[in-house]
Amino acid sequence: MxxxxxxxxxxxxxxxxxxxxxxxxxxxxxxxxxxxxxxxxxxxxxxxxxxxxxxxxxxxxxxxxxxxxxxxxxxxxxxxxxxxxxxxxxxxxxxxxxxxxxxxxxxxxxxxxxxxxxxxxxxxxxxxxxxxxxxxxxxxxxxxxxxxxxxxxxxxxxxxxxxxxxxxxxxxxxxxxxxxxxxxxxxxxxxxxxxxxxxxxxxxxxxxxxxxxxxxxxxxxxxxxxxxxGLHDSSAALIPYLANFREPFMLLSTGTWCISLNPFNHKPLTREALAQDGLCYLTYEGLPVKASRLFAGYEHEQQVARMAEHFGLSTSAFTTLEHDAALLDKLRRTGWEARSQRDTLQHSSFADTDLTSFASPSEAYHALIMNIVVRQRMSSAWVLEDTDVKRIFVDGGFSKNDIYMFLLAASFPAIETFAASVPQASALGAALVMHEYWNKTSLPVDLIGLKYYSCGAEKFMQ
Structure with missing residues (x-):
């Protein structure tokens, strides 16, 4: 063979x-x-x-x-x-x-x-x-x-x-x-x-x-x-998207850090944006990429472990939950969303919340994800402003989280939101920059699979 x-x-x-x-x-x-x-x-x-x-x-x-x-x-x-x-x-x-x-x-x-x-x-x-x-x-x-x-x-x-x-x-x-x-x-x-x-x-x-x-x-x-x-992984993760899409987009790369990357925002960072953890990356071509960061993946891991211990369940019992519109509506009506909106990018009220205040493990997990998405909107807003971004692509761990994706789509109703299926985006980006040295075929046009999330049914956080 x-x-x-x-x-x-x-x-x-x-x-x-x-x-x-x-x-x-x-x-x-x-x-x-x-x-x-x-x-x-x-x-x-x-x-x-x-x-x-x-x-x-x-x-x-x-x-x-x-x-x-x-x-x-x-x-x-x-x-x-x-x-x-x-x-x-x-x-x-x-x-x-x-x-x-x-x-x-x-x-x-x-x-x-x-x-x-x-x-x-x-x-x-x-x-x-x-x-x-x-x-x-x-x-x-x-x-x-x-x-x-x-x-x-x-x-x-x-x-x-x-x-x-x-x-x-x-x-x-x-x-x-x-x-x-x-x-x-x-x-x-x-x-x-x-x-x-x-x-x-x-x-x-x-x-x-x-x-x-x-x-x-x-x-x-x-x-x-x-x-x-070698490439810095966040910059590498952007490469497959730049290769496949020409209209302005924002990539939300989710992992330990959730990093919003807008390669179509070239305005200098303001002091206000810097105070909110705004920053710039550089593409492999040396061009600035407006970015913001949220330590949400780490926070999610820590809080899921806390909930698993409290409720006596495995961590997978939480992370495999599908979104429940009724639970999200209850949390909104009882003020959880409004409370989350008073949080900062650096501090989540969920971390200080007594888990006995939630009626079920599912309600607690929906509250955690709602809090994370509220703060993700704060973070991403800095890189979206003054640009005509048409689409948000989410890759990494949260792209597979049904609750997260529905709430994120609802947070940006004027922008199409997609869960992106890319086989290891950072690694793929590192491979693509090597194309001319080893590969005589044309670059494929179907590198990225997309799943669209509509904001129609979940109009929270507007």
Missing amino acids: EAQPVILIFDVGKTNKKILLFDEHYRLVFEDSTHLPETTDEDGMACEDVTLLTQWLRNSFERLLKDTRFAIKAVNFSGYGASFVYLDARGEPVLPLYNYLKPYPEALQKKFYDTYGGEADFSTATASPVLGSLNSGMQLYRIKAENPAKFATIKHALHLPQYLSCILTRKPVSEITSIGCHTNLWDFTSRNYHVWVEREGLAEKFPPIHKSTEVVMTTSNGQTLPIGI
Whole structure:
């Protein structure tokens, strides 16, 4: 039997590490997912085990090269952002892969912003809300301040997607989708690193910036392959949609973070939008994408676990529920929707709600999803304003949630809302940018399956 030509994508999330193979028509033909145990940094904070991650990727690559069912023709990577791997002169990790949720020292953060023009002006220039360790550049700034000896041993600081590539290519590079995602590093006006990067000596730690579409020809086990330099997963997830749709749209990519991405909104971020966690990403072509973020996937996971324990049910008993119009109407009439509208993007009233106040597990879950969607509307509104967006595409976990999708459609009655079925959007995007290096067929026009949700029956939150 002849081996099937495929492209191999490593898609590394904080929770799941995936191996995916796409055929020449970008159909998913193989998928394997694993969860790697975390380790801790020097302060006891849980973080990615970079040694374990490196071993997993190398071993998986070598195993698939020997799999006679497939003929690997190219490799690329997508990975979560806001995370650096620090390499010494030998190209080996010299520090932990710090967790982007690690609390940031208030005094050091104040010193930084006082030195470089204040929070408002600096955040506007870099399109980066003040997020502490989630601003990845601040992680390197902290190392320099707290551990200058370790800082001196760092030869290269690579964002995680580029480190994944470097594992196989041994070539350290920088890449724009990783640099441009709320890192505090990129000046969106000058379209270059912000001046502080040079002044603090960070620039010398960053390898040259390469185009997102570039490859490194790499030989392994006697086989030479084009290997990509990796993409930030949120920017990668946008690529299949840009390839298939021309009319203005917003992509709501749902996972741990629910990220609203509007590639048709090119207006500069306002201070008000930044205060509401608005930001900009960069496409693989270096164009700004107006974005906003809500930590809804994480919140959903935590609250479903709380409900499962309280009601003595499995988590799947909640997540498989279909929407119940009568329950939603009851919640609206009893003031739950209005209460949710007084919440903020950072704080949900559901987290403080006594679960005994709900008559049933189903009512509690509908209340959680209503609260999340109310706040999702707040978040998405920032990227939708002043643009003629015709459609909202929802991908990821919430696209499969019936309650969420009906409520979201009702929240934006003037815009068509679709659950998008894309086989691993981030991985597919990373595959598509490699097309010219391995695939002689035309790009397919049916990459994305869509399910339309009407707002007609569920006119809440207007």
